[in-house]
Amino acid sequence: MCHEKLHAEDPELAIQAYATAIPLLNVTEFEIPRTLTAPASPSSFSQYRELWRWVERLMFRAIALLARTRHLDDQDGLIWNFFTHYGSCSTHWPPTFRTSHRSIIAVLHLRTLIIRFRAPSPPGTPPPVLQPEQPPQWLNTARSIINEYRTILDKSTYFPRAGARNVKVEDLVDLSVAVWESSGAVADRAQWVIDVSEPSICLRPLLNS
Secondary structure, three states: OHHHHHOOOOHHHHHHHHHOOHHHHHHHHHHOOHHHOOOOOHHHHHHOHHHHHHHHHHHHHHHHHHHHHOOOOOOOOHHHHHHHHHHHHHOOOOOOOOHHHHHHHHHHHHHHHHHHHOOOOOOOOOOOOOOOOOOOOHHHHHHHHHHHHHHHHHHHOEOOOOOOOOHHHHHHHHHHHHHHHHOOOOHHHOHHHHHHHOHHHHOEOOOOO
């Protein structure tokens, strides 16, 4: 973070500094007992709360910087490495932890998957349609991110007041549709998009309105 502040004109210094932490992330994920990592387990998160604060901040800063300075379809693998670690570590966290950061990372990860795996089509031709028995491998990753993001929004956002909009929920629905289209727009796989689009799943009533 000091590199980001002192050398804003050269973001690669900060990127390389963040990259040196990847072996430490591997150690962190390996050393924490798996018996304590059940989702939403209070004992797991509370025991390592300060560690997770710094781990999450490191990964968030690295991904945010990479997303600003490099193309999202960059093939060098660094941003994908951080996405993978972020997803692995997030299984240790309750839905209420760092909801703002996790929302941003979820959107960036989904957009990166769409950009990287969307098959280009010649102008004037419809996108290729995949057979139901041939889902792309990345679709499971995208759906896992979407389900986790939906859970986070359920704990951190509210039904909008009259005339207002819940932009985060709208983005979730738009990205879910984009993932479905990019994976081949197979009709048999459309039900999960419909389920995500249900407002009652993503939103809670506004309290004290």
